Amino acid sequence: MTDRSALSREPAGASLPARLVERLWDGLIALVDAPLAALQRLVGAERMAYFFLAPNLIFFGLFVFVPIGICIVYSVTGGAGIFPFARPYVGAQHYATLADCGSYLDPHSCQADHFWRGVRNTLIFSAFQLVAMVGVSLFTALALNRDIRARGFFRAAFFFPVLLSPVVVALIWKWILQRDGLLNAAITASGGQKILFFVEPGWAMFWAVFVSVWAHMGFYTLILLAGLQAIPRDIYEAAEMDGTKPLRVLTRLTLPLLWPNLLVVLVLVLIRAVQTFDEVFVLTGGGPGTATLMVVQFIYETAFANQTQNFGLASAASILLGGLLFVLTLLQLALARRKAA
Amino acid sequence: MKRRSLLVGAVFAAVMSAVPALAQTTLRFTWYSDGVEGEVMQDLLKRFEAKNPDVKVVLDTVPFKAINENLPVQLAAGQGPDLARVVDLGGVSPFMLDLRPHLKDAAYWTDNFGPFLAWMRQPGDAASIPGYMTQLTVTGPLVNKTLFEQAGVALPGPKATWEDWAKAAKAVADKVKAPYPLAIDRSGHRFYALALSYGAKMVGADGKAAPVDEGFRRAATLVADWHKSGVMSKELWGSVSGTAYRGANEEFKNAQVPVYYSGSWQIAQFDKTIGDAFDWIAAPNPCGTAHCTGMPGGAAVVAIKTTRHPKEVARLMEYLTSEDVLSEFYARSLFVPGHLGIAKKGVAYKDAKPAAAAALKVFGDQVAAVSPSAYEAQGYVFNRIIFNATISRLGQAIAGEGTLDEAFARIAADVTQQIAERQKK
Incomplete structure (x- = not known):
């Protein structure tokens, strides 16, 4: 051998x-x-490949596929029992509860109104976060790709928040944004009035998006920076010799050549936004009211925070969320294949 | 040489024969702390271990949230500890061990913990003894006396109403520029003190949950109106979603709250952290149209029925509930006693500063003023479902998501749905 x-x-x-x-x-x-x-x-x-894949497959199956299977079983059973055999079969009842809506555009008309508020908030959060994250990451990557002073320092500085735990990030920003926090101190010192950021729904969502972008943009900047550095220099030199304006270079050369990386970033940002929980939960607690309650927080609270730990309803919501993430992952794979081709 | 070998052999044999006698039973004890009680318990356990070398007790201190969210999952999975300090007595009751077969003197328990044992029992059970109260708590107002003096506002008297307190708190806050005139913990338990004072019942005549009645509506309307008029800040009730608890401990300690409605469990913490910064007192519960009641409550140490060492658990429980040990625990932790005999004799809170000692006296007196409906609500097995639905939906109304009537309809629906889910077999 x-x-x-x-x-x-x-x-x-x-x-x-x-x-x-x-x-x-x-x-x-x-x-x-x-x-x-x-x-x-x-x-x-030929079959030796399976032997080498087996350890990873067993590990993956045990910790991913088995829990998915258990989740499906929970979603079609009811009661407060924890073992599947102690839970009565209820069929699609939990799915029906989630789907029972007068109008899907009005969460208030739904039986599981918190779930649909979570869906609506997650969509709003994802849309804003996607635009902000891609925009800021692209801008930063373009800046860091230039021959600026202390470029190494800035690259490290922008990447640093990625290394922090999401809970730590949220706690730092909570401290900055609270009534007597750093930001309000600065506002009052400059003659302004204190703003209760966590009491106003608009402000709470704004800061949820802002903190998320602040914490993760370093990672996406890195992906885009790698893409920018892979673009051959001579293309830019040719454009310069032709007297092409910088904006035209950006729109006609850089962005098209960076498009494969941008697509990956778009899909990754979207998947992460849909899964958002920890940062927003610690920062705003889902409030004010339910203004920043995300789908994953609904799942967590339904399963664990109540006296009746409704694992069935939480699992049904998880399966629906999993389905959405599956579609997004397929999209990412398709895009990655297109990039490779 | 031969003699030495014999000697070594004899010592080895002696050591080996002693090994079974030293074999230890390890008891896992899940615990949470509000104040200093964890340190006190650790100290008491050391003494127990010294007297009982065959038992080792591991105190697993977890956050309070884990007691309500993680422990029930552990218990349902049969992976719980041997004993635990819990607050959701009704919720955990299916997993509790009846200690009677292992107790030397069950009458001591029924005599001294009798009224509270009912909180730990499942419906239909009138006899089991699963544990004892580490503290009896009662809700009540904590008042920053210094802020009242600075504002020149008189403290409301012993029979003052909730409205009187709200008016006084707002007057003080306006004068001293305090951002939170009246703060009430974002907790269904605390809200029910207000609701019961206005005649709410929680449980209907048929024994079933009846969360939204006239008293409840009145109290909810008051809380909503107080938020609109600036008596209460939205930062507590309106700034988070769902069942999240929010207290105003930090704000009270920082002298930003003239009147903070919380409970007796805060005393040890305030005694330690406020010091001489300002004068604070506990006041009798405000009155509604029906009662002047606080909500009773507390934490209990209970034995878990999956334990493999029920005898050792019972031995530990007997030690912890012995009068001298429990008196010391209450005294050092600054807790209102949940042991009738000790309560009758009184606890000498030697380490407490005068403010804490006076507050303990007020709360101790409040125990006697708790209405029967409040004890009934505290003993209702599904009370936490009602508490959670209340703060979740009322919080939404306060934040501007829908009307109070919509919140009432949602509370009733949530409670019905969750109880039905729990009872599915």
């Missing part, structure tokens, strides 16, 4: 520790080689 002599890279005159390491390596290869060679003879070379 393996040419052991080829793997032995012991150079002449190598030091004793290096030689020992090489020997150890050869020994390990020999140990693995024999049983794998026997297995390959038994199953054939």
Whole structure:
């Protein structure tokens, strides 16, 4: 199966520790080689791929597919029991509860009004976040791609918030935005009135989007920066020689060539926005009222925060959300394939 | 040499024979803390372990939220601890162990914890003994006396109404520029003190949940109106969604709240953190048209029925409930006693500052003033469903999402739906 002599890279005159390491390596290869060679003879070379995929598949199945299966079982059973066998079968009752609406555009007419408020808020949040995140990330990537002073520092500075836990991010901003926070101190110091950011629905949604963009833009900037650096320099040099204006360079050269990366960013941002929970939950608690209540918070509260832990209804909502994410993931895969082609 | 070998052999044999005697039973004890009671309990457990070397007790301190949200899941999955400190007594009652077969003197428990044991029992059960109260709490107003003095506003008297308190709080706040005139915890439990004072019942004559009645409507209307008129700030009730709890502890400690409606469990914390910054007092519960009542409540340590060591759990519980140990716990934690015998004798709060000692006296007196309907509401097995639906929907109305009538309809629907879901077999 393996040419052991080829793997032995012991150079002449190598030091004793290096030689020992090489020997150890050869020994390990020999140990693995024999049983794998026997297995390959038994199953054939084509099927060996399954053997190498098996550990990951088992792990993935255990922690992803089994929970999805359990979630489906929960969504068609009722009661407060935790074990599936202790829960009565209710069919599509939970799905019917979620779908029972006078008008889907008016959450108030729905039986599960909080779910639909969550859907509406998630859509609003996603739309604003998508535009803001892509716009800010693109602008930052373009700026960081230029030959500016302290470029390395700025690249690190913009990426730094990505390293922070979402809960920490939300707590920092909560401290800044509260009644006696840093921002209100600055406003009052400059002669203004305190603003209760978490009492006004518009402000609460604005800050939810802002904080999310602040925390994650570094990651998307990095993707776009990689795309920008992959664009050949000579195209820009040719444009410069032709006397093309900067705005035209951006719209006719940079953006079209960056489009594959932009598409990936668009889909990733959208998926993440739909899944949003931790930052917004810690920052606004879903309020004021239900102005920033997202679908995932509805699922969490339905499953855990009430005395009746309604795992059935929460699971049905999770399955619907999972379906939406599945569609978005397919979109991402299709776009990625198109990019590769 | 031979003699030495024999000696070593004898010592080895002695050690090996002693091993079974030293084998320990480990008890897992899930706990949360509001103030200093965790440290006190840790100290008491050390003493228990010294007296009972065969038992080791691991105190797992978790956030309060985990007691209501994570522990029930653990218990339902059969993965719970041996004993736990809980507050949702009705909700956790299906998982509690009846300690009677393992207790030396069950009468001691019924004599001293009798009225509170009913809170820990399931409907139809009139005899089990699952645990004891680590504290009896009662809700009530905490008042920043210094702010009242600075504003030159007289403190409302013992029979003052909720409206009187609201008016006084607003007058003080306007004079001293305090942002939160009257703060009430965003909690259904605290709201029910107001509702019961105006005649709410929670449970109908048929024993079923009847959350929205005239008293409830009156109280909800008052709270909504107070938000509109600036007596209450939207930052507590209107700024978050769903069942989230919001207190005004920090705001009270920072002298931003003239009147804070919370409860006796805040005393230890305020005693420690306010110090001499300002004078604060506990006042008797404001009156409504029906009562001048607070909501009783508290936390209980209960045995969990999946424990594999019921005898050791009972032994630990007997130690913790012995009069001297429990008296010390109440005294050092600054808790209103949930043990009738100790309450009758009185607790000497030696470590309390004068303000805390006076507040404890007020709250202790308030226990006697709690209305029977309040005890009934606290003992109702589905009370947390009603509490949660109340704050969730009332919070929406306060934030401007719909009218009060719509909120009332939603509360009734939420409660019916959740109770039906819980009873599905």
